[in-house]
Amino acid sequence: xxxVEQHPSTLSVQEGDSAVIKCTYSxxxxxxxxxxxxxxxxxxxLIIDIRSNVGEKKDQRIAVTLNKTAKHFSLHITETQxxxxxxxxxxxxxxxxxxxxxxxxxxxxxxxx
Amino acid sequence: xxxxTQSSRYLVKRTGxxxxxxxxxxxxxxxxxxYRQDPGLGLxxxxxxxxxxxxxxxxxxxxxxxxxxxKERFSLILESASTNQTSMYxxxxxxxxxxxxxxxxxxxLVL
Numbered sequence: 001x002x003x004v005e006q007h008p009s010t011l012s013v014q015e016g017d018s019a020v021i022k023c024t025y026s027x028x029x030x031x032x033x034x035x036x037x038x039x040x041x042x043x044x045x046l047i048i049d050i051r052s053n054v055g056e057k058k059d060q061r062i063a064v065t066l067n068k069t070a071k072h073f074s075l076h077i078t079e080t081q082x083x084x085x086x087x088x089x090x091x092x093x094x095x096x097x098x099x100x101x102x103x104x105x106x107x108x109x110x111x112x113x
Numbered sequence: 114x115x116x117x118t119q120s121s122r123y124l125v126k127r128t129g130x131x132x133x134x135x136x137x138x139x140x141x142x143x144x145x146x147x148y149r150q151d152p153g154l155g156l157x158x159x160x161x162x163x164x165x166x167x168x169x170x171x172x173x174x175x176x177x178x179x180x181x182x183x184k185e186r187f188s189l190i191l192e193s194a195s196t197n198q199t200s201m202y203x204x205x206x207x208x209x210x211x212x213x214x215x216x217x218x219x220x221x222l223v224l
Contacts, residue, residue, distance in 0.1 A: 032211040034211070034212065034213075036213075036215075041217075041218075042217055042218070043117075043203050043205070043215030043216050043217050043218050044156075044203075044213075044215050045215065046212050046213070046214075049211075049212065089155070089156065091213070093211055101146075101158075101207075101211075101213065103155050103156040104155065105153075105154070105155040106155050106156075
């Protein structure tokens, strides 16, 4: 079956530094690559996504890069701020997975003041 | 804005009780999902539904059932609650563009 791996599981960075989280997937038919952010006590929310016809997408301090050949995509957060502290999930999906989406195991990001 | 609401934020039940968790969405999405979230295990899919009265088992359906009588409402049922069903339960919908929208979650404690 499909396999999704997310690394690292925890990440602590100094405020103002950058953070990178990587997601590796096995289903070559995947064509949609989102990142979700879950704050304490809330459900996950989409923060950025990319489709397979694009290599990189940026939205202010957040960017996602995709390497379809190597089957991985990454979340980049620059100039980190305290409000970036949360758990982040990747959830690649595509036509072959029908309505089923497999989430990565999550990365707990902590921003040190 | 898409809104997904869950009937309770916190719930305490006793072993053997029948438990209903309800989820309502206001955006006419066909696909709805129930996940449970446990520390170290991420989000695991229990059941999903791609249309009214249609349902499919996810990865961990044992001990659960679901009901989708109306498009906007998807219910998760614990027929006989057990302590290992203590967890955070998350409902989600999905658009044709694949994005998922989550409710705030229900934290269930089974004593």
